[in-house]
Amino acid sequence: MARGCAWAAIGEEYGVTQRVGLIGYPVEHSLSPAMQQAAFDALGIDARYELWPTPEEEVAERIDGLRRPDYLGANVTLPHKGVAFDLVDEMTERARMARAVNTIVNRGGRLFGDNTDIPGFLAPLHQRGIDLTQTRAVVLGAGGAARGVVIALLSAGCRQISVGNRTPDRAQAMVAMLHPPVPIWSGPLDALAEWLEGATLLVNATAVGWHGDALPIPAAMLELLPKDALVYDLTYRDTPLLLEARRLGLDTQDGLEMLVQQGVESFRLWTGKEPPVDLMRAAALAGRDA
Numbered sequence: 001m002a003r004g005c006a007w008a009a010i011g012e013e014y015g016v017t018q019r020v021g022l023i024g025y026p027v028e029h030s031l032s033p034a035m036q037q038a039a040f041d042a043l044g045i046d047a048r049y050e051l052w053p054t055p056e057e058e059v060a061e062r063i064d065g066l067r068r069p070d071y072l073g074a075n076v077t078l079p080h081k082g083v084a085f086d087l088v089d090e091m092t093e094r095a096r097m098a099r100a101v102n103t104i105v106n107r108g109g110r111l112f113g114d115n116t117d118i119p120g121f122l123a124p125l126h127q128r129g130i131d132l133t134q135t136r137a138v139v140l141g142a143g144g145a146a147r148g149v150v151i152a153l154l155s156a157g158c159r160q161i162s163v164g165n166r167t168p169d170r171a172q173a174m175v176a177m178l179h180p181p182v183p184i185w186s187g188p189l190d191a192l193a194e195w196l197e198g199a200t201l202l203v204n205a206t207a208v209g210w211h212g213d214a215l216p217i218p219a220a221m222l223e224l225l226p227k228d229a230l231v232y233d234l235t236y237r238d239t240p241l242l243l244e245a246r247r248l249g250l251d252t253q254d255g256l257e258m259l260v261q262q263g264v265e266s267f268r269l270w271t272g273k274e275p276p277v278d279l280m281r282a283a284a285l286a287g288r289d290a
Contacts, residue, residue, distance in 0.1 A: 021050035024077035031287040038283040039275040063087045072270040074104040088113035103266040119153045120262025132156040139163045140216045141205035142170035149205050162195040196224040203232045209239035
């Protein structure tokens with residue numbers, strides 16, 4: 001039996017409802033409860049996925065409480081992924097590189113951390129049959145999400161990566177922290193033109209577009225992309241960037257499938273079982289469109 005599901009087996013044997021939830025602040029908008037609960041129920045696992053809104057001063061206590069036998073673990077979302085990184089007992093190499101943990105597994109009272117956002121981000125690209133070793137990517141942003149995207153692209157052997165941010169110093173610091181095995185250009189957004197002209201993938205890892213009608217880069221810069229480029233926004237739904245890209249005839253990808261696939265990886269870690277991916281996707285779609 002995999003170590004990650006030992007506590008789940010104890011719960012099944014003794015009739016204890018296992019608990020797992022989402023740690024963040026705020027968390028009320030999350031689609032994860034519907035998605036994960038659908039998977040638990042479909043497989044007959046006696047577990048409950050909960051929302052745990054947790055202010056900063058309560059994060060350490062909340063995470064330490066995951067050591068109890070009735071907890072499978074947790075997901076961690078903004079703004080606590082970095083704190084979770086500091087509080088787990090062991091972690092995967094990809095979590096170490098990202099310096100962020102979004103999934104915690106209770107392994108017999110020890111806390112194991114992973115970053116399933118990284119394979120989650122890559123999954124839609126693999127589904128499309130994109131050869132990342134031939135991909136020239138431009139990433140917008142320099143926060144934790146952008147760092148995870150760059151790590152994912154590096155792990156997949158991406159041919160060329162450029163990073164642009166409103167504050168270029170942050171982009172340069174992020175890239176330097178990663179010690180990438182290949183050169184990565186980083187700088188201001190207004191210097192991205194030459195990189196966009198040859199890019200086959202544009203990723204928006206900023207919060208611009210979550211609300212309102214703002215674009216992370218001017219619409220005129222989108223027109224520099226080749227017609228076969230993919231525009232990928234990590235937000236769950238259509239954003240002004242995706243709408244404008246579609247108007248220009250470009251292919252687009254929102255972040256919902258990334259959410260589903262990172263959740264699939266988390267479920268495997270907690271239970272040691274293969275989740276019903278189509279059911280999880282349907283639950284996430286229903287929650288988004290409700």
